[in-house]
Amino acid sequence: MNKCIIFSAPSGAGKTTIVRRLLEEGFPLEFSISAATRDKRGTEENGKDYYFLSVDDFKSKIEKNEFIEWEEVYEDHFYGTLKTEIERIWKSGKAVIFDVDVVGGINLKNHFGENALSIFVMPPSMKALEERLKGRGTDSPERIEKRLEKAKQELITADQFDFVVLNDELEKAVGAANLILKKFLTQ
Numbered sequence: 001m002n003k004c005i006i007f008s009a010p011s012g013a014g015k016t017t018i019v020r021r022l023l024e025e026g027f028p029l030e031f032s033i034s035a036a037t038r039d040k041r042g043t044e045e046n047g048k049d050y051y052f053l054s055v056d057d058f059k060s061k062i063e064k065n066e067f068i069e070w071e072e073v074y075e076d077h078f079y080g081t082l083k084t085e086i087e088r089i090w091k092s093g094k095a096v097i098f099d100v101d102v103v104g105g106i107n108l109k110n111h112f113g114e115n116a117l118s119i120f121v122m123p124p125s126m127k128a129l130e131e132r133l134k135g136r137g138t139d140s141p142e143r144i145e146k147r148l149e150k151a152k153q154e155l156i157t158a159d160q161f162d163f164v165v166l167n168d169e170l171e172k173a174v175g176a177a178n179l180i181l182k183k184f185l186t187q
Contacts, residue, residue: 003095004086004112005029005181006161008105009121010151012132014167018121019099021174027181030094032085034104035061035070037078041138051082069107074146079104095185102154105161117184119177120161124168126151 009015023031035051037058046052053061058078062070070080079101089096098108102120109118123129129151133144158164163180167173 002090002115003185004098004108004116005095005184006098006100006105006108006116006118007121007177008098008100008102008118008161009167010102010123010129010154011147012129012136012151013121013123014132014170014173015121016099017170018165018167018174018177019097021170022177022181023097025178027185028094029097029181030089030092032081032089032096032098034098034100035067035078035080035082037076041136053078068111069104071101071103071107073101073103081108102157106157109161117180118161118163119180120158120164121173122155122158122164122166123151124166128168 007015007019019031023029033047033049033051035053035058037053037055040052044050055076055078058080061067061082066082066084067080068083068086070078072078081098081100081104086096098105100108105118109116126148130144130148133139133147139147165173165176
C-alpha cells in the first residue's frame, strides 16, 4: 500500500481526537508513533502514544539519520518520525496515519509526495483554541501563550495541505475526514 495520511494542526485544534476516531472506523491504517523528548501527559504510554526519549538519545538518532523528519518544536522539545516506524507499518500492509505538528506535516508531505494525503485541522477560532488548551489542564499559562503564538504562524500554512477540515463540531470534522480518506485509500 505504501500510502500516508498526514493530519497536522496547531496544538489544541483536535487532530489527535479526529485521528483516534478514524482509527476506529476500520480503515487499513496504523498510527505512526512519533518520537518525542517532552514529558508524558496524563495516561500516555511509551511505545503507544510516543516513543519518549531523552534529548541526548534523540540527538544520537539524528546523527545516525534514523528519522524521516524531525523538528525542535520548542527548546529541547524534539519530535520526529522514525524510519523504522514507517517500515513496520508498511510491512503489515497498512497505510500510515500521522498526527504531527504543522512543520512536520509539511516535511512529511514533501518527503512522500503523491503517496501522501495531507489534511490541516482548522480550529474554529483562536479563542476556541485557547479554551481547548486551557481545558486540557496540562500546560502552564506561559506554555499556552507560546502555543497560541505559534498557532498564529501555523494557520498561515493551511494552504500548503491537500485539504482543510474545520473542527468546529467534532462529528462534522470526523465525517469530512472520513470521506477524504475513503477516496484516497481506494485510488
